[in-house]
Amino acid sequence: MTGVTTTAGQSGTVEQAEVARRADAFVAELSEWLRIPSISADPGHHGDVARSAAWLEATLRRDGWPTVEVWSDTPALPAVYAHWPAADPAPGEDPAPTVLVYGHHDVQPADLEDGWSFEPFHPRVVGEELRGRGASDDKGHIAMVLLGVRAHLAATGAGAPAVSLKLLVEGEEESGSAHLADLLAAHAEALACDAIVVTDTGMVDRAVPTVCTGMRGMVDLEVVFRGASVDLHSGQFGGAVPNPVTELATLVAAFHDDAGRVAVPGFYDDV
Numbered sequence: 001m002t003g004v005t006t007t008a009g010q011s012g013t014v015e016q017a018e019v020a021r022r023a024d025a026f027v028a029e030l031s032e033w034l035r036i037p038s039i040s041a042d043p044g045h046h047g048d049v050a051r052s053a054a055w056l057e058a059t060l061r062r063d064g065w066p067t068v069e070v071w072s073d074t075p076a077l078p079a080v081y082a083h084w085p086a087a088d089p090a091p092g093e094d095p096a097p098t099v100l101v102y103g104h105h106d107v108q109p110a111d112l113e114d115g116w117s118f119e120p121f122h123p124r125v126v127g128e129e130l131r132g133r134g135a136s137d138d139k140g141h142i143a144m145v146l147l148g149v150r151a152h153l154a155a156t157g158a159g160a161p162a163v164s165l166k167l168l169v170e171g172e173e174e175s176g177s178a179h180l181a182d183l184l185a186a187h188a189e190a191l192a193c194d195a196i197v198v199t200d201t202g203m204v205d206r207a208v209p210t211v212c213t214g215m216r217g218m219v220d221l222e223v224v225f226r227g228a229s230v231d232l233h234s235g236q237f238g239g240a241v242p243n244p245v246t247e248l249a250t251l252v253a254a255f256h257d258d259a260g261r262v263a264v265p266g267f268y269d270d271v
Contacts, residue, residue: 018151027130029059030143033105034123034132040077040106041175049171052105053078056142056169063150065167074186076179077106077171081190084149086164098164100193103142103200104173107134141199142169166193173200223251 038052039045067083086096110120110133123132201212225244
């Protein structure tokens with residue numbers, strides 16, 4: 001869900017006033033994007049993922065981003081890259097840092113049977129919220145970045161962002177980002193940056209701007225415990241013959257200590 005009301009009264013900044021002025025157009029534009037069922041996990045919708053990438057490409061070009069590309073040179077579904085360099089530094093000043101904003105334009109499958117009260121790819125405004133698949137994960141988040149850039153440039157009269165801004169919006173996040181590593185390796189030079197901002201996060205409150213400074217990753221593996229090849233009576237064999245369920249529980253419990261810290265040797269070495 002994406003909030004659609006914005007006021008300029010809280011801090012009175014010109015940027016906020018610009019955001020408020022553009023709110024209706026923002027909702028209409030985002031609604032158009034949300035109508036594209038870019039479901040990466042369903043091969044039947046891979047054409048829609050491509051349409052979604054093309055929509056974002058056209059929107060970025062319209063907004064004046066100097067470099068806009070749809071990357072489809074790897075097995076990954078189409079990703080969108082954009083770059084808007086900051087203005088040249090004044091004599092004696094250091095160049096502005098380069099910030100890469102990451103997000104994704106693919107979405108999870110959605111049907112009325114999942115509990116939706118309306119067709120999930122026909123977004124609608126409910127109260128102060130725009131609801132539809134992708135409104136918050138992650139098309140709405142990307143659209144807010146574009147709105148922020150528009151408002152900043154309009155409010156300041158600048159011809160470029162305050163930092164060199166890069167955008168990478170992939171098309172496979174909801175299906176596991178299976179080819180993201182290949183995409184990053186193929187375009188490492190273009191993606192070079194000083195900081196990365198991940199859009200796919202949340203806010204502590206709708207009125208409190210929030211920046212997430214760390215996210216947890218995930219590692220998965222399969223562990224097979226083998227015990228006796230036949231059932232053993234617990235009254236006769238319990239305790240004497242190791243029980244795979246007990247051994248597995250012991251292993252899982254050993255991953256953390258009593259304070260909740262990860263107990264895997266070397267885990268914190270590079271933290």
